[in-house]
Amino acid sequence: MTVSTTLHESEFGKAKPIPGDPGLPLLGYTLHSMLDPLGFSRKRYDKYGEISWSNTFGTRMVSMFGPDANQFVFQNRGDLFSNSQGWDFFIGKFFRRGIMLLDFEEHRHHRRIMQNAFKKPVLVQYLDEMNHPIERGIQKWLPQDDFFVLTAIKKLTLDLATEVFMGEKLGSEASVLNKAFVDTVRAGSSVVRYPVPGGRWSKGLKGRKVLEAYFMSKIAEKRASTGNDLFSQLCRAETEDGQKFSDDDVVNHMIFLMMAAHDTSTITLCTMFYHLAKNPEWQEKLRQESIALGKGHLEHDDLDKMEGMTKVMKEALRLCAPVPSVPRRTVKDVVYKNTLIPKDSLVVVSPYFTHYMPEYWKNPKQFDPDRFAEDRREDKVHPYAWVPFGGGAHMCIGLHFADLQVKAILHQILLRFKWSVDPGYTMPVDMTSLPVPGDKLPVRLEFI
Numbered sequence: 001m002t003v004s005t006t007l008h009e010s011e012f013g014k015a016k017p018i019p020g021d022p023g024l025p026l027l028g029y030t031l032h033s034m035l036d037p038l039g040f041s042r043k044r045y046d047k048y049g050e051i052s053w054s055n056t057f058g059t060r061m062v063s064m065f066g067p068d069a070n071q072f073v074f075q076n077r078g079d080l081f082s083n084s085q086g087w088d089f090f091i092g093k094f095f096r097r098g099i100m101l102l103d104f105e106e107h108r109h110h111r112r113i114m115q116n117a118f119k120k121p122v123l124v125q126y127l128d129e130m131n132h133p134i135e136r137g138i139q140k141w142l143p144q145d146d147f148f149v150l151t152a153i154k155k156l157t158l159d160l161a162t163e164v165f166m167g168e169k170l171g172s173e174a175s176v177l178n179k180a181f182v183d184t185v186r187a188g189s190s191v192v193r194y195p196v197p198g199g200r201w202s203k204g205l206k207g208r209k210v211l212e213a214y215f216m217s218k219i220a221e222k223r224a225s226t227g228n229d230l231f232s233q234l235c236r237a238e239t240e241d242g243q244k245f246s247d248d249d250v251v252n253h254m255i256f257l258m259m260a261a262h263d264t265s266t267i268t269l270c271t272m273f274y275h276l277a278k279n280p281e282w283q284e285k286l287r288q289e290s291i292a293l294g295k296g297h298l299e300h301d302d303l304d305k306m307e308g309m310t311k312v313m314k315e316a317l318r319l320c321a322p323v324p325s326v327p328r329r330t331v332k333d334v335v336y337k338n339t340l341i342p343k344d345s346l347v348v349v350s351p352y353f354t355h356y357m358p359e360y361w362k363n364p365k366q367f368d369p370d371r372f373a374e375d376r377r378e379d380k381v382h383p384y385a386w387v388p389f390g391g392g393a394h395m396c397i398g399l400h401f402a403d404l405q406v407k408a409i410l411h412q413i414l415l416r417f418k419w420s421v422d423p424g425y426t427m428p429v430d431m432t433s434l435p436v437p438g439d440k441l442p443v444r445l446e447f448i
């Protein structure tokens, strides 16, 4: 692979411009990329190869496809790509100064502090704190023919976030916070991207203010507490040389973390639910695995024992990457495989597209968890072929948290319920924001 991190005279001379075309007047390829992102990306890849430009979302966007491109962008050797300038257009107003929107040395500094809130002993505590609220949540579920999985899982993960992240027992304050949080998250996908009264954008700005005021009002109490919730952990988090977060940092990181954790875990669980409904033999296999464990609540040491569940989770993350594409902006001229990406280009890599490349995956559209079995390990064909959590300096800090949360929830559900869909059913995926079941995924839910 001829990639370089610094632009030498000789490379600059030889480098070609990025191929591409603008698409329709005004709209460009916005509709294509929202309605059928996979088909659209495949056409671009077949026509132009790994890198091409188009007009999408009212701006010139450079798409980079495949594992080599993922590696180049995620590794970001030489600090070529800015995260903050990439994400800013989409979520900057609502999640400003969240860790994913920081760059380079400042980002590394914040990450070193935050890492302390995600170490193994802390994760063990999060899991302990989570099991009872999960049980309380799913005990309220009742067997029915049209059980909407997305609605139920969203509520469960949001309630968990309030308890495990904020340390709030559910009451009137929690529902105000939940609403503020939902409004803030929804605003990122507004079509009208300015504050029309009553519109998504202005609700998002209001929601952000409510969250800021709430977190700020609790800081002193949390700094003094010995609580196990993420909020207390961030207040206490400290590097070996004594670096800590300021009050503003804690507030910004909490608001970002709530968002990063909630939708992504919900999407993963919905995808697992769907494929386990379509493949009842896998559902039963996982149930037997959970029964064999012999306990109602999963503990941290059990995570690696859940072999079947691990494979199904990996396959769900492959089939539906919760963060389907990841933006960056070049802060200098960059040469990638002899193509010049000029400074200030909006660049997007696509875990979603990579996960469906037949060049790397056997029958990529098929649900086949055993592709992750030790004797196959299709994901090992390239270190950046399976990238639901990204890679490099900004790689998801919550990936182990996600693992334990998703598994702890699914374990309890499997022990209590079975679920199915009609054989002809196919779940529509709404890709206008993050990929969610377009029909909220109705299943037939029964007690086992």
Ligand code: HEM
Pocket: 083, 099, 100, 101, 111, 257, 260, 261, 262, 264, 265, 268, 321, 322, 323, 326, 327, 387, 388, 389, 390, 391, 393, 394, 395, 396, 397, 398, 399, 401, 402
């Ligand atoms: C299945 C669930 C999840 C998926 C698929 C996922 C995916 C991702 C991806 C792709 C990124 C990289 C974005 C980039 O490079 O610009 C990321 C970053 C991040 N994720 Fe996750 N995530 C998940 C769950 C979580 C959870 C549960 C948490 C917190 C508890 C979390 C916290 C974060 C944070 C803080 C970052 C930014 C890290 C940084 O910039 O240094 N994520 N996630």
